[in-house]
Each structure stands twice: as C-alpha cells, then as structure tokens.
Amino acid sequence: MKRLDVALGERSYPIFIGRNLLAQAELWVSEIAGKQAAVVTNETIAPLYLAQIRQQLEQKEVCETILPDGEQYKTLETLNQIFTDLLEANHNRKTTLIALGGGVVGDMCGFAAASYQRGVDFIQIPTTLLSMVDSSVGGKTGVNHPLGKNMIGAFHQPQCVLADLSLLDTLPEREYAAGVAEVIKYGLICDAPFFDWLEANAEKLMARDGEVLAEAVYRSCQNKAEVVAEDELESGRRAILNLGHTFGHAIETAEGYGSWLHGEAVATGMVLALQLSCRLGWIDASLVERATSLLSSCNLPVEPPKNMNVEQFLLLMGRDKKVIDGRLRLVLLRGLGEAVVTSDAPEQDVVAVLRTAGVAP
Numbered sequence: 001m002k003r004l005d006v007a008l009g010e011r012s013y014p015i016f017i018g019r020n021l022l023a024q025a026e027l028w029v030s031e032i033a034g035k036q037a038a039v040v041t042n043e044t045i046a047p048l049y050l051a052q053i054r055q056q057l058e059q060k061e062v063c064e065t066i067l068p069d070g071e072q073y074k075t076l077e078t079l080n081q082i083f084t085d086l087l088e089a090n091h092n093r094k095t096t097l098i099a100l101g102g103g104v105v106g107d108m109c110g111f112a113a114a115s116y117q118r119g120v121d122f123i124q125i126p127t128t129l130l131s132m133v134d135s136s137v138g139g140k141t142g143v144n145h146p147l148g149k150n151m152i153g154a155f156h157q158p159q160c161v162l163a164d165l166s167l168l169d170t171l172p173e174r175e176y177a178a179g180v181a182e183v184i185k186y187g188l189i190c191d192a193p194f195f196d197w198l199e200a201n202a203e204k205l206m207a208r209d210g211e212v213l214a215e216a217v218y219r220s221c222q223n224k225a226e227v228v229a230e231d232e233l234e235s236g237r238r239a240i241l242n243l244g245h246t247f248g249h250a251i252e253t254a255e256g257y258g259s260w261l262h263g264e265a266v267a268t269g270m271v272l273a274l275q276l277s278c279r280l281g282w283i284d285a286s287l288v289e290r291a292t293s294l295l296s297s298c299n300l301p302v303e304p305p306k307n308m309n310v311e312q313f314l315l316l317m318g319r320d321k322k323v324i325d326g327r328l329r330l331v332l333l334r335g336l337g338e339a340v341v342t343s344d345a346p347e348q349d350v351v352a353v354l355r356t357a358g359v360a361p
C-alpha cells in the first residue's frame with residue numbers, strides 16, 4: 001500500500017493506493033468522527049461492494065442511498081434523494097458521508113456533503129480508474145444542468161481517499177479506457193517523463209498489469225495533489241487540469257450526458273486542444289501525432305462526433321466556467337508537460353481546428 005498526502009493546511013488528507021484496502025478499517029473507518037455514517041452508491045456498485053462496506057461499519061448507525069446509475073442522473077433532482085434519506089434517518093451535522101462509486105457518485109455525494117446542514121465530512125472510496133486518478137482528489141463536487149456540465153457545485157475536500165485497486169477487477173473495458181484518458185492528461189499538462197513512460201507501458205496498462213496500474217494511479221494522484229495544493233479553488237494554475245475539457249464538456253452536453261463517457265469526450269477534446277496549440281505554432285505536429293496515437297492505442301476516440309456543428313460547439317464552449325468577460329479561456333500546450341491557460345487563441349483558429357476535424361459549419 002502507498003500513501004500520498006494532499007497538502008491543504010487544516011484540510012489536508014491522505015490518499016491510500018493499493019489492493020484489498022476496504023478491509024483495512026484503520027485506514028478509513030477511523031476517519032468517521034461520529035457514530036453516524038451514510039453510504040452513497042449506485043445500483044451497479046451496491047451488489048458488488050456494499051456488503052464489504054457494511055461489514056466495516058457494523059459499529060456505526062448507517063444510512064444507505066442507492067442512486068440510479070448514469071451520468072444523466074448527475075442532477076439536482078437525484079441529489080435530493082440523498083438529502084431525503086439523511087433526513088429520514090435523522091442524520092445530524094456529525095454524520096460522515098461515504099462515496100462508494102465512480103466520478104458520478106463521488107461528485108454527487110461530495111456536493112451532498114458540502115451542502116447537507118451546511119456541510120458535513122465525507123470520504124471518497126472511488127471504484128473506477130477515472131475516479132481513482134482524478135475525481136476523488138481535489139474537492140470539486142457538483143451536478144450537471146441540461147445547459148451545461150458541472151454547473152452547480154462546491155469545493156469540498158474529503159477526509160481521505162481510499163483507492164482500492166482490487167475494485168477495478170469488475171470495471172468494464174470501456175470505463176477503464178475512459179479513466180486512462182485522464183491519466184494521459186497528466187503527462188501532457190505537467191509531467192513529460194510520465195507521458196514517455198505511458199507510451200512505453202500503454203499495452204501493460206491496458207492489460208491492467210498490477211505494477212503498471214499501481215504506478216499510473218500513484219503518479220496521477222501525485223500530479224493532481226501537487227496542482228490542487230498550489231491552487232485549491234482554481235484561481236489560476238489548477239485550470240490546467242481542464243485540458244480538453246472545454247471541447248469535451250461541449251460534446252458531453254450536446255450528446256445529452258451518457259452516450260459519450262467523460263473520459264472519451266476529454267480524449268477527443270485534448271486532441272482538439274493540441275491541434276489548436278499546433279496551429280498557433282506552440283507545439284510541433286509530431287507531439288499532436290504522439291498524443292493522438294497514444295490515446296487511440298488505448299481505445300479512446302480522437303475525432304469529434306459527426307452530429308455536432310461548429311455553431312453548437314461555440315455556444316456550449318461559451319458557457320464554460322473558465323470564460324471571463326465573454327472570452328474563451330482554453331488550456332493549451334506550449335510543449336510536452338507545459339500547459340498554459342490562455343485567452344489568446346483567436347476564435348477563427350478554434351473554428352478552423354473544428355472544421356479540419358470534420359465538424360460541419
């Protein structure tokens with residue numbers, strides 16, 4: 001088992017990474033300060049792992065919420081189910097919420113924890129690769145709105161993150177690949193040696209080789225923890241974690257949340273962001289090719305959907321949370337491992353990149 005710490009002063013917390021960690025109560029049950037705990041999970045994960053959680057929480061007064069499964073349920077309406085269950089079970093401000101699931105459950109449980117009785121503790125037990133390497137770390141929580149992705153939410157840090165790699169044994173291939181997109185993101189934005197290592201180990205990573213997987217999760221969390229520690233509330237540098245997301249969120253929103261997985265939309269979004277960086281003369285075409293080929297070899301899409309047009313992209317990208325004074329702010333690369341947040345990309349170049357990628361006007 002390996003441990004990393006997210007250094008945020010009094011909000012600091014550990015990330016534990018290893019196999020068979022659920023059974024190690026000293027790592028996470030010890031973080032529950034009171035006698036009440038509430039598990040939030042979904043209908044797919046509950047039959048797989050809820051019994052193991054219950055076993056560890058025998059001494060606690062436990063409330064359970066089992067959400068419907070899917071990005072399309074990451075909404076304010078579904079969130080209310082958590083509040084209703086907590087209130088019916090008389091949970092007070094000393095309760096601790098436990099997110100057992102992927103990024104959807106984690107983001108919703110985290111937002112419930114941020115807002116239930118004005119804020120209670122929560123623990124992240126991520127069950128997907130994506131949630132282990134990204135969404136469980138850093139305290140971004142929230143839900144989608146039909147008009148935009150993650151538009152309602154709060155920053156709320158967990159008490160700890162338990163990344164139990166054995167839970168990935170049941171994760172479907174397509175979901176696993178979606179997580180790999182966010183892993184590759186770290187190499188591109190801030191860790192060139194990690195990108196080189198991923199190129200060399202892509203086959204083993206996709207085969208879920210134990211050592212390679214553990215290293216990929218560790219390096220990803222380390223990179224994310226460093227960025228978050230520097231800029232918890234995204235007033236500056238943290239936005240680099242959004243590489244590909246302005247394009248990607250537009251795809252997810254246009255497709256109605258769910259037909260494109262988040263990681264898939266980010267993969268395509270990163271390719272578009274790199275193509276734009278290249279068009280502006282900031283990176284070589286060879287880097288765009290390397291990234292595209294790595295993402296492709298990990299079974300990720302690298303071309304935008306054929307049913308979206310440029311107008312739709314620009315409308316949805318215009319609602320991105322990074323927009324200031326009506327100007328798009330994009331995460332682009334100045335080199336491998338050198339992401340920048342910029343409003344210097346002219347709209348005509350964004351349009352040209354989309355058109356070259358086959359998007360209709």
Ligand SMILES: NC(=O)c1ccc[n+]([C@@H]2O[C@H](COP(=O)([O-])OP(=O)(O)OC[C@H]3O[C@@H](n4cnc5c(N)ncnc54)[C@H](O)[C@@H]3O)[C@@H](O)[C@H]2O)c1
Pocket residue numbers: 042044045048069070071074101102103104105107127128129130131134135136137138139140141150167168169170171172175178179262263
């Ligand atoms: N807060 C953040 O910083 C952050 C970062 C990245 C992504 N996100 C959000 O995370 C979400 C995507 O997360 P995700 O990719 O984990 O998707 P997800 O939560 O929808 O989970 C993917 C699918 O896998 C199933 N599943 C989960 N764990 C499983 C397991 N161990 N075995 C079998 N099936 C399992 C789920 O039920 C679901 O059907 C998006 O909403 C995205 O916006 C948030």
Ligand SMILES: O=C(O)C(=O)C[C@@H](O)[C@H](O)[C@H](O)COP(=O)(O)O
Pocket residue numbers: 134138140149150182234238239241242245321
């Ligand atoms: O932690 C962050 O910061 C990120 O941007 C990580 C992203 O991978 C993640 O998808 C996040 O939810 C996007 O946040 P948003 O603020 O662009 O909605």
Ligand SMILES: [Zn+2]
Pocket residue numbers: 134182245262266
């Ligand atoms: Zn993301």
